[in-house]
Amino acid sequence: MARLLISSLILAVHGSEIQVVYNDYSFAMVNLASGLGECWGDSRFGGDCSSVDFTGVTKVSANARSMAALTSSGGVCWGPGGLSNGGDCSGVALSGMKDLYYTDFSFAAVDPVEGRGVCWGNYRYGGNCTTIDFSHVTQIAQNRFAYAAFSASTGTMQCWGSDRYGGSVAAGGGACAAFTGTSLDVSGTTQIIAGKSAFVALNKNAGTITCWGLSSQGGDCSSVTLTGITDVYTNGVAFLALNKNTGSGQCWGNTAGGDCSAIDFSGEVQIFSTQSAFLALKPGSGQCWGNTAEGGDCSSVDFSSVSRIYSNSFAFLLLDDAKLPQCWGRSGYGGDGCSSGSLQGFNIYATSRAFAAINTVQPRDFR
Numbered sequence: 001m002a003r004l005l006i007s008s009l010i011l012a013v014h015g016s017e018i019q020v021v022y023n024d025y026s027f028a029m030v031n032l033a034s035g036l037g038e039c040w041g042d043s044r045f046g047g048d049c050s051s052v053d054f055t056g057v058t059k060v061s062a063n064a065r066s067m068a069a070l071t072s073s074g075g076v077c078w079g080p081g082g083l084s085n086g087g088d089c090s091g092v093a094l095s096g097m098k099d100l101y102y103t104d105f106s107f108a109a110v111d112p113v114e115g116r117g118v119c120w121g122n123y124r125y126g127g128n129c130t131t132i133d134f135s136h137v138t139q140i141a142q143n144r145f146a147y148a149a150f151s152a153s154t155g156t157m158q159c160w161g162s163d164r165y166g167g168s169v170a171a172g173g174g175a176c177a178a179f180t181g182t183s184l185d186v187s188g189t190t191q192i193i194a195g196k197s198a199f200v201a202l203n204k205n206a207g208t209i210t211c212w213g214l215s216s217q218g219g220d221c222s223s224v225t226l227t228g229i230t231d232v233y234t235n236g237v238a239f240l241a242l243n244k245n246t247g248s249g250q251c252w253g254n255t256a257g258g259d260c261s262a263i264d265f266s267g268e269v270q271i272f273s274t275q276s277a278f279l280a281l282k283p284g285s286g287q288c289w290g291n292t293a294e295g296g297d298c299s300s301v302d303f304s305s306v307s308r309i310y311s312n313s314f315a316f317l318l319l320d321d322a323k324l325p326q327c328w329g330r331s332g333y334g335g336d337g338c339s340s341g342s343l344q345g346f347n348i349y350a351t352s353r354a355f356a357a358i359n360t361v362q363p364r365d366f367r
C-alpha cells in the first residue's frame, strides 16, 4: 500500500488531473483527464471500485467508510451504503452537482451556481438536507458529524446533521442547534472555521466570533475576551483566535491545544498544527503547545533557519534553508528518524500518518 501511495503521489506531481482520496481503510485514485479510476485497500470500505464507471469524473471524495464521485452525467458511490455510511447514492439526483462535502457518515453534493444541494448517508449525521435552502449559500463547512451553510445575502446560518456537533435536531436540517432560543448573531460572518466537532463563525469586520457544537472541543468560546480578532485556527479539537494587529491570541477547546496563555503571538507569526498541538512560527523562533507527544514540545528544535514547515496528524517536519530536516512529534509517525541529509530537490508530502520525500529525477524514497 505504501508503494502504491508513493506511485500515486508521483503521478500527482506530473498533473493536477490526478485526484487521490483515502479513509482509514482504503485509497481511491482517479484521473480526471482519462476518466479512469483505481482503488485499493479494504474492499468493504471503498477499496474495490472495479465496477465503478468513472467516465467524465470531475470530483472524488471519501468519508470515514465510503467513497463518492461526481461525473458529468451524475455521480457514483461505493463502499457500504445504508443508514450509517453513504456508499449508495442510487436514486440521488446528482446531475449538475459541482462540489462534494462529507461528514464521517454522509455526503452532500452542491451546485453553488444554481443553488441546489442533495445529501445522502446517515440522516443523523448529515445525510438529509431536504429543508436546507441552498439558493443564497456562500460558504459550506463540515465537521465529522454536521454541516453548516452560510448565506451572506440573508445573513443566515443553516445547519444539518448531529445537533450535538453543531448540526440541527430537525431531520432535514434547520437552525443550528446552539442557536435555537438564543440571540447569537452570525449575520456578518466572513468565514466559517470547522473543527472535528464544532464550528466557529468569524466576523472579521467586527473582530468577533460565534461558536457552536461540542463544547469540550471548541463549541463554547465564552471564555474568549479577545477583541479585534483577525484570524481563527484549529487543530480539530482546539481553536486559536488571533488579533494580528495587536499580536495577541487566545485559545479554547480541548486541552490538546486549548491553552496558549504562555505563548507570545507578537510580531510576524504563522500557525501550523497537528491533530493535538500547535506551532507558532516567527522569524528565528518557534513556540509549541498542546499534546507534547504529538508536536506540542519543540524546545529542542532549532528555528534559526526555516524554509518550510510540514505537518501530519502526529508530527511536524521543518526544512531549513539548506533543506536539512528536523522533525518532532510521535515516533513512528514522522516525529523521529528524519535525520538524513539534505532533501534538496525532493518534493515533500504529508499524509495523515507519515511524511514522504520524493525526488522525481532520481527516485529514492525516504521516511
Ligand SMILES: *[C@@H]1O[C@H](CO)[C@@H](O)[C@H](O)[C@H]1NC(C)=O
Pocket: 123, 128, 129, 130, 131, 170, 171, 172, 173
Ligand atoms: C428527511 O427530512 C424530511 C424533512 O424533515 C423528512 O420529511 C424525511 O422523512 C427525511 N428523510 C429521512 C430518510 O429521514
